[in-house]
Amino acid sequence: MVRAQEIEMDREVGRVGGNRRHGGPVDLGHLARQSLGDNQLQREILNLFLVQSQVYMERLSAATCRHDWASAAHTILGSARSIGAWTLARQAESAETLSGSVRSKAHKQAMQRLGDEIATTNTFIRSLFAGAHG
16 A cells, blocks of 8 residues: 555656656656656665765865866766756756866856755755655
8 A cells, every 4th residue: 555655755756747846956757757657766866866966076076187077077967867957967067078177267166056056956855855754
């Protein structure tokens, strides 16, 4: 028997209706399609994103060379695309292609934009979990 919390999470994560229900930073319909509608898998993917987004922002911040910067930005890009965080993906793609010193003003601004969008995305994800358990 499906619990009421699971039904609510299904609605929040987009399995019910299969579209972008909230207009938020995550395309929930995309996530549902990527996970074949598996609610538990959607939760696992989102939980992984919460952790990994922070790990790779730390790596981006610690990058001392172009290769390390691009590698961290590319990982954020792939993670964002996997959950349908399209705005974050565009920002990560832009950051990945930056040239010059990783300590340049452009890199610092890109890191700030990525950090802000990751924070927005993670807040949204946590709100989905809170709504499912509240």
